[in-house]
Amino acid sequence: MTKIRLVGIGMLPQRDLTAGGLAALRASKVVLYSSFPHLRPWLGSLGLSRIEDICDHYADGGKDVDNYTAIVGAVVGAARRNGDVAYLVPGHPNLGVTATQRFLAMAATDDELDVEVVPGVSSIDTISMDLSLDLLERTCVIVDSNRLLLLRQQLDPRAGVLVYHASAVGTTTTDYREPWITNRIELLQRYLVDTFGEDHEYHAVVSQTVPGVRPRVSRGTLGKLSEAVRSIDYGTTLYVPPIVKRGVDENFLRLLDSGVAATRGARE
Template sequence: MQRIRVVGLGPGPLDQVTMAAWRALTQASILALRTDRHPCIEELRAHLPAEVALYTCDDLYEAHARFEEVYAAIVERLIALAQRHGEIVYAVPGHPCVGERTTALLQQRSVEVGVEVEIVAGLSFIEPVCAAVGVDPMDGAQVIDAMLVARQHHPMVDVNLPLVLAQVYARWLASDVKLTLLNAYPEEHPVTVVQAAGSAHQRLISLPLAELDHGEHFDHLTSVYVPPLPPHSSFTALQELVAHLRAPEGCPWDREQTLASLRSDLLDECAELLEAIDAEAFVDDNSPAICEELGDVLLSATMMTQIATEEGRFRMADVVRGVVTKLIRRHPHVFGDVAVSGVDHVLANWDAIKAQEKTEKGMQSDPLDGVAPALPALEKARKLQSKAAKAGLLDRTALAQANPSLVALLGDAPDERRVGQILWELTALANLHGVNAENALRSYVVMMRKRLQDSQMQANASDSGA
């Protein structure tokens, strides 16, 4: 029988090796080490029988540029040793199934070549790191490879739970991790660099997140602990609160709400957000108000999704997955191999992809679609004109110059203030004659959309006849 026994060495000194691992190590005739750089190796060598054949894979790290290539080469070396000798012991740092990529690759490859793989457990780095910073993993601790976080633009973690970043082996990696974390945590948030956890050389360095990469205290035994943000700081906390409000023991008002009843609330919250943003024309920084209003908009969306969840329609995961998938699909110049020449090219691709999506769903593509009926009248008019112009149904330049008196009133280079003044005065004039300007423009937009659609149908009919 050809067999590879994968043995965990634990995170530190030899006394952290389990009895099962010790027996496997000391009884091995062929022992392969993933790396010689481990705190217990020197002491282990002294206890090994003289006849044991000892191999290391450190040379493969020098021979290959990428980690995946190194891991693949290690697996092939192990397979070859097992095929030659029948049974070997492969020793890895920590636990064989925690942060050890070669174990998973070896298990996959062993099925293909008919080699048995046995796992001999060991203490992982997680326990001593959590003990060093005083965190119980059962309280919801998140443990993630630092390389995964370094590749992200926003950390895919719950900021209300403890976070341990493993294998922060270099300063450049700490720098990349810091930049990602700063998208979710404040610069002054305290973090702890944990070196050689559980060993006699254990060292803790506490510093602000912004200074994480200041220094050279990083190696293969380094982790970083990021404590949670204050309570109620995560999106999952908002979801839990909203679900609680909707529960039988929750709030009577919240429990009575429906998707239809929350329509006006959502519109009101969006309007208040826009007002807070507009207020920055008069104050230097209206961030607190904008932050609060954004929270209200997010609450409305979360409440509506919770209602849909209770009704069995969809869940938040469906909402998020849908929009993320759509954004990736509509940005082939970012997530694919499409080249663009500028913003206009991006928008043209966007429209083409949307049209293709409708075709795939069996829907007829209408260039005037996407103008929501509930939009304020001015925004409806702007979007309809923009879409009609893109479709060749409207010449906005000709339309803008159709009323010479209005052109003269605006002047050669009207700014927002001038346009706003004229709209204000038109609203006052409409009020004087008992006309609601918002309703008047909304009705006119509806009429113009019908005219534009009729023009499009006639053009399509002419093209078909030709």
């Protein structure tokens, strides 16, 4: 049996790596990473057997799909050679990571391949921290910018929106150094303005990923989003707060006021 552990290392791994994540790394014969060269010294301090840098498989300017294919191929190859490997994933492996879906799909059709997802602290966690926001308090939906536009998904202005991959609108290439060159953010701007209006605010959030570098939150209005394209980098998520509207379901409000919902369990 060949085993691959997809280990979520959180946003700031030195702070976020979980006990489960550390145990998974220590249990693996080889630990591979494709996008964190700066983490090498810290990884070295964790007492891991072997660490392998496969960052050359993640080409800036390359097609997204080619990059995923190269990375998945390198990890599966290492797993077949060594029997047991871990692959580092930023944040949580199940949030916006195409490679995770590929690994899981392979395991579903290969009895000899076992893929384990080890959860990590995601950008949803750190963004809510950076904005001092409880996302349930005023409701929030999470969207991928390209799927939003492709599927013309209906937004409700009474719910907030977290827009992922805002640095790669309308492009299928990986441009992590200068994403603004290919980013068609004006298309996203138009779509959000249709729902929220051009004077409505957005918050562009970059959570902390490196010790000593503070999180960055910049604000603007949706009508001018495209003017800020250069500040929207690979690690930026947009938060659009909900439009607060008066008007509630009066019957449901009476139910809450009467305390019936709270006492029902005691009566049954």
